[in-house]
Amino acid sequence: MLPFFPPDLFDDEVEELLDTVRRVATAPAQRFILGERTAAFERALREHTGAADVVACSSGTSALVLVLRAMDVGPGDEVVVPAFGCAPLAASVIAVGATPVFADVHPWTMTVEPYEVEQAISGRTAALMPAHMFSVMADMPALRQLAARHDVRLVEDSAVAQGAVLDGLPAGRWGEAGVYSFVQVKAFGTVGEGGVVVTDDAELGRLARMLRNHGQPPGRRFEHHLVGYNSRFDEILADVQLRRLPGLAARLERRAAIADYYTERFAPLVERGVQPPPPGREGRCHYVYALLVEQRDELRVHLAERGIGTHVYYPATLPAQQAFAPYAKAGRHWPHAELACARNLAIPVYPHLTDAQVEAVADAVCSFPGGPR
C-alpha cells in the first residue's frame, strides 16, 4: 500500500525531535513562545527569501488574517478571492469583517484568472487575494498590474508555494505580503501548526508583529496599541524548522523530479481524458501533483485497487459551501472552478518515495483505460 498522506514523514528525525524538546524544555530561560529560536527562524527565512521582514505566527490561516488586518481591510470592504481553493481564502476575509468576492479560475492551472478578477473588482474592493494552487503559481505579473491599475492591495496566498520562483522572484514576495504554512502536509510542513507573514513592506511587518501578540509592540508588555490576536509561534517548532530548513531545497528538488517524470509519462493520456499539470519548473512548487480526469472517480478506484492512495482536494467550490454561500452572488456560476472540483485527483508526490514507487504509480495511472464519459 502506498498511502496518499505518508505516516512516516518524520521517522528518520525522531532522535533530533526528542533532543529539541529536551533542549527547549530544560533551557534556563523556560521560554516556549516567541523567544530567541523564533527570532532566529524569522532571520533565517528573511535570508532564504530575501524579504525585508518575516513574522512567524500560529498558522497560514492566521497569517492571512494578520496581513488583512495590517492592511486595514475590514467591514464594508471586498476582497477578490478564487472560487476554487481552501476555506482560509474565504474565512480569513470574513474573519476581519470584509466580504469575499469569488472569481473563476483557469481550467488547467486551477489558479485564479486575472480577467475574472478584474470583472469582480468594484468600488468597494480593498484587496485581491490570489492563491497558488497545487503545483502552479498564480499569474502574479498580471495580478500585480491589475492591483496597481485599480489601486487595491495585493495579498499573495503562497501558503503552499514556499520555494517556487517566478521571473526570479520567490513566491511570497509578489504580493505586498505573502504567507507560508507549516502544517504537517505542506512542503515545509512540521510536527504541528505554524505559519509566517513574508513582506517587503516594513510597516506591514511591524503591524503583523504587533497583531500576532494582542497588539503589543515588541518588548512592551501590557501595552495594547491594537486589538490583536493570540497568533504566536512555538519555540520547539522554531528549533525543528531551523534544523530542517537546509534540507528543504533537496526535498523540493526531489518533488520536482518526481513531477517531471509523471508529467512526461502522462503526456499521451490526454486522449484518454487524463490531463497532467503544466510541465516545467518556472513558477512551480509541487506541493500537490493534481491530475484533471474526466472519469475521476473511476481512476480513483483503479488506483485504489492497485494499492495507491489518492486525494480529492476541494470537492465543492468555495461559494457552494454552506458557510460561504451567503457571501456569494445569487445565481452566479464559476464553471471552471466547478470542473476543477469534479475532475481533480492528486497522486503521491512526497520526497521520500523511491524511484520504484514513483514508477509503480506512473504505471498504474498509465494502465487506466480512460475514455469519454
Ligand SMILES: *Cc1c(COP(=O)(O)O)cnc(C)c1O
Ligand atoms: C494550507 C493553506 C492555507 C492555510 O494554512 P494553515 O497553516 O493550514 O492555516 C491557506 N491557503 C492555502 C492555499 C493553503 O493550502
